[in-house]
Amino acid sequence: MIVFHIVFSFYTIAVFASFILLMIGGVGILATGPLSAEETRTAIRTIRSNTDKPFGIGTTLLMPGAEENAKVAIEEQVPIINISLGKGDWIAERVHEYNGKILATVTNAKHAQSAIDSGADALMLTGHEAAAHGGDVTSLVLIPCISKRFPDVPIVAAGGFADGRTLSAAIALGADAVAMGSRFATTKESSLAHQMKEIIANPDINGGSTESDTLYGKNFDGIPARVLKSDESSRLNKKPAPLPLVIYRAFSAAQTMNIPLYKVIPGLVTQFDKIYMVAQFGAATESLMKATVDGNYDEGVQFIGQSQGLIGDIPAVDELVQRIILEAIETSLQTFETFSDR
Numbered sequence: 001m002i003v004f005h006i007v008f009s010f011y012t013i014a015v016f017a018s019f020i021l022l023m024i025g026g027v028g029i030l031a032t033g034p035l036s037a038e039e040t041r042t043a044i045r046t047i048r049s050n051t052d053k054p055f056g057i058g059t060t061l062l063m064p065g066a067e068e069n070a071k072v073a074i075e076e077q078v079p080i081i082n083i084s085l086g087k088g089d090w091i092a093e094r095v096h097e098y099n100g101k102i103l104a105t106v107t108n109a110k111h112a113q114s115a116i117d118s119g120a121d122a123l124m125l126t127g128h129e130a131a132a133h134g135g136d137v138t139s140l141v142l143i144p145c146i147s148k149r150f151p152d153v154p155i156v157a158a159g160g161f162a163d164g165r166t167l168s169a170a171i172a173l174g175a176d177a178v179a180m181g182s183r184f185a186t187t188k189e190s191s192l193a194h195q196m197k198e199i200i201a202n203p204d205i206n207g208g209s210t211e212s213d214t215l216y217g218k219n220f221d222g223i224p225a226r227v228l229k230s231d232e233s234s235r236l237n238k239k240p241a242p243l244p245l246v247i248y249r250a251f252s253a254a255q256t257m258n259i260p261l262y263k264v265i266p267g268l269v270t271q272f273d274k275i276y277m278v279a280q281f282g283a284a285t286e287s288l289m290k291a292t293v294d295g296n297y298d299e300g301v302q303f304i305g306q307s308q309g310l311i312g313d314i315p316a317v318d319e320l321v322q323r324i325i326l327e328a329i330e331t332s333l334q335t336f337e338t339f340s341d342r
Contacts, residue, residue: 026321027177029056029082034285037068044076054079056103061086082124085133085223092119103156107135112146116153123150124179127159128216131182131305132225134159140173147174162307164327168335171328180324182305188316193295196302200228203312211309220301221284228291228302236287236301 030047032040040057047055057073059066062085070091073081077098081091084105092102096119104115105124112123125146127139135142139159147155157175160166162183170178185192186200202208209228217237218224227233284301291300315323 027054027056027080029058029080031058032066032069032073033058033060033063034289035069036065037072040069041072041076044073044078048076056080056082058082058084060084061088083120087114087118088120089118092121105158106146107133107142108137109146109149112150112153116150120153122154122156122176124156124158125175127157129306130159130226132227132303133223134216134226134305136224139170143170143173143175159305160307162305162310164324164329165331166307166310167324167328168331171332172335180307182307183311183320184317186308186311186314187320188314192292195295195297196228196291197314199297200302200304200308201311201314203309209304209308209311211306214304214306214308220287225303226305228304228308230297230301232287232299233301 028047030040030043032043035043044057055078057069057078057080059070059073059081061067061070061083066086070081070083070088074091074094077100080101080103081088081095082103082105083091088102088104095102101121102119103122103124104112104118104120105126106112106115107126112125115123123146125139125142126134127142128134128137129139137145139157139161142159143155143157154176155174156177156179157170157173158179158181161170161178161180167178182200184190186197190197200209203210213229214226215229215233215237216224216226219237219240220227220233227237287299287301288303289300290296291302294300
């Protein structure tokens with residue numbers, strides 16, 4: 001029996017979209033990156049007041065505020081905590097005390113082993129095709145490699161999945177579930193700015209958003225990331241920011257996140273690489289918000305996966321899930337018939 005989950009994890013995920021997805025058979029994951037600890041607590045309680053289904057929160061451990069958000073999720077006994085870009089052994093220990101689960105986002109076998117050793121119950125494998133911070137290896141290779149190496153660990157496939165055919169393919173490759181961030185960001189219930197939804201859902205080869213209309217590079221936010229191709233994203237990806245700008249970004253990010261400057265200055269001296277990355281993240285936030293919240297394509301930057309080539313409409317979540325399931329069943333039956341005729 002296949003347990004079908006869609007993990008909705010996207011930068012601008014709205015709380016209401018999370019529990020709508022939960023009610024129709026998916027697993028919603030609240031992205032807490034831009035949220036304060038109290039905002040995270042409020043969002044968790046809002047989701048819980050609208051559904052009794054399991055849900056999760058995502059936390060990027062590299063970022064300032066991630067530890068505080070994780071602690072809030074633990075206090076609220078959130079069923080699933082999705083961790084990325086950091087070691088979460090202390091989170092796993094406390095989550096397992098209330099029988100919660102840890103879903104660790106990884107991009108290669110080394111990181112997968114480290115996550116399992118740190119207490120991860122399942123792995124989200126982020127292939128090169130994915131929006132934002134996918135790895136160097138495509139999902140076509142990554143999924144069977146990791147599922148073969150760790151056969152007893154449940155796997156959620158992310159990167160390149162947006163319809164029933166790709167769901168069926170992911171299961172055949174060894175995944176137990178799929179994450180469809182780009183696809184579910186482009187639905188009626190998603191809080192992504194409608195202007196960006198229309199751009200992503202335009203399948204026109206000339207002027208639309210195809211599988212080729214993305215950029216992948218590390219100069220935008222400090223970590224290799226995939227974004228929607230535009231003049232602005234091309235400009236920001238051309239070269240790394242100079243040192244004075246990095247320092248300015250670090251201070252600006254600290255002010256935005258209410259981090260005392262005395263905590264930033266020593267880090268610039270002793271942990272420059274880490275602070276540089278955090279500073280890049282902080283600077284990237286403004287560009288991301290311009291696109292995802294304001295719908296400003298010309299001045300903003302939008303995380304998007306290559307699966308945008310499969311996105312051609314803006315449906316309701318329920319309609320989309322039913323379509324995906326039906327197409328996955330039909331595709332799997334066709335595959336079976338292909339081999340059964342031999």
